Amino acid sequence: MSMPIHPSRRYLREETLPxxxxxxxxxGIVMNALFQAFxxxxxxxxxxxVFVSGIGCSSWIPSPYIKADSIHTLHGRAIPVATGVKLSRxxxxxxxxxxxxxxxxxxxxxxxxxxxxxxxxVVVMINNLVYGMTRGQLAPTTPRGMKTITTPYGNPENPxxxxxxxxxxxxxxxxxxxxxxYIQLKNSFKExxxxxxxxxxxxxxxxxxxxxxxxxxxxSPGEKLKELMRRCIPLKKYYSLLDNERGDKIPIGVYxxxxxxxxxxxxxxxxxxxxxx
Ligand SMILES: Cc1ncc(C[n+]2csc(CCOP(=O)(O)OP(=O)(O)O)c2C)c(N)n1
Ligand SMILES: [Mg+2]
Numbered sequence: 108m109s110m111p112i113h114p115s116r117r118y119l120r121e122e123t124l125p126x127x128x129x130x131x132x133x134x135g136i137v138m139n140a141l142f143q144a145f146x147x148x149x150x151x152x153x154x155x156x157v158f159v160s161g162i163g164c165s166s167w168i169p170s171p172y173i174k175a176d177s178i179h180t181l182h183g184r185a186i187p188v189a190t191g192v193k194l195s196r197x198x199x200x201x202x203x204x205x206x207x208x209x210x211x212x213x214x215x216x217x218x219x220x221x222x223x224x225x226x227x228x229v230v231v232m233i234n235n236l237v238y239g240m241t242r243g244q245l246a247p248t249t250p251r252g253m254k255t256i257t258t259p260y261g262n263p264e265n266p267x268x269x270x271x272x273x274x275x276x277x278x279x280x281x282x283x284x285x286x287x288x289y290i291q292l293k294n295s296f297k298e299x300x301x302x303x304x305x306x307x308x309x310x311x312x313x314x315x316x317x318x319x320x321x322x323x324x325x326x327s328p329g330e331k332l333k334e335l336m337r338r339c340i341p342l343k344k345y346y347s348l349l350d351n352e353r354g355d356k357i358p359i360g361v362y363x364x365x366x367x368x369x370x371x372x373x374x375x376x377x378x379x380x381x382x383x384x
Contacts, residue, residue, distance in 0.1 A: 118142045118153060123171040128164065131321075131328035133286040133314035137233060138168055140289055144296035156200045159189040161209035164240045164316075165233035168204045183213030186221045189228050197371055200229065200300060207234040207248040211269050215247070218269075222276035225306040227369040229299050232269060232309070235316035243319025254323065270311045271346075274362035279306030279369065281362040283342070285313040287335045288359060298364070306369035313339075313357055 119142070128134050145153070153176075158169030162182035170179035180188040185203045193201040203210075210218050210232045221228060236253065238244040243256045248269065252261040270283035280303050284292040292312060299308040313335070315321055321331045338357050345358035 115139060115142050118145055118150075118174050120172055120174045126172060127167060129318045131317045132164070133235070133317065133328070134165055134168055134233065136286045136289065137165075137231070137292070137312050137314065138172065140293040141231075141296050144293045144300070147293075148297055148301060155198075156202060157189075157192050157196070159185045159192060159201065159203050161185040161205040161214060162240070163206035163209050163238070165204065165206040165235065166209060168233075169202070183209055183217070185209060186214060186217040186226075186228070186230065189230075190221065190226055193227050193371070197227070201227070203228060203230040205230075205232065206239065206246075207232055207236070207269070208238040208246045211267055212238075212247050218273070219276070222273045222278040222307050222309065224370045225277045225279060225367070225373075227305050227307070227371045229308045230310070232311045234269070234311050234313050235320065237316050237319050239316040239319060243316065243323075253320075256319065268358075270309070270362055271342075271358070273309050277307075278309055278363070279303055279365045279367060280308035280310075282309070282364075283311040283313060283359055283362070285335050285339045285357060285359055287332045288339065291359070295361070303364060303366050305372065306365070306367060313359070 153174060156175050158173055158175055158177040160166035160169050160179055161184060166179065170177040178188055185205045189201045189203045210230065234248050236249050237246050237255055245255045245257045245262055247267050249255055249262045250266055251264065254261055270281055273281045280299055282295050284295060295310050299310065315331060317328055321328060338355050339359045340356050342358035342360040342362065345353065345356055
């Protein structure tokens, strides 16, 4: 009797293993959820997918670890490059996987404008709360008061709530899950490749950096996951609380899920009009 193939074997570029991730890094959970989604979708191989990433630990997920075509581009520029790929090869699923620094800091304006245009991309932002690859500096997602290597007395700035922010744009799909919400995350991946196949689809994954956040708190990866399970609450409940009632809670869930035409369809209609004119 042949053994069933573990989903990761089918989509993982095994010759690149072991990964460069730190022991216990939650990036592995995100990869696994994505692979499980592909398996449940019946995806044989990833020839219909192109992955684009910027620079950072999380940007290593597609390149080199996913067995698919990928572009590992400049820091912060994953979205413009992915936009170019989608416009030239609209039949492919173009997926960006990158960090909170890459997408919300140096690439922040690209993120906003791609969402505004409802650009036909899937964007997965791994929010590990810091610049992990460059050793844990402050990011625009670092919670207020959190100690980092560049804010040893606690972050004096306010963070962006990126998913909430994008929820106010024309993006078709916006969700935030934590790494402790494996099933919901996996289902969200399926949703953006099957039920909602067009427009801008954004999934934020809350996954604190093991080395520069979790270890600084003197917690093990498992202990941190248990803590996160306690802290995650449905977003409707979270936003109904007053600021001083929110404490350390993290809002999770789907901010919006629509299936209106994305940039490509609107642009094609525009070209048709121009040709007729
Ligand atoms: C133009 C440019 N500026 C700065 C850097 C240095 N740099 C490399 S990765 C990185 C931040 C990565 O943070 P994030 O995107 O959150 O990824 P993580 O490593 O946390 O997964 C920075 C600032 C760079 N490579 N290029
Ligand atoms: Mg980061």
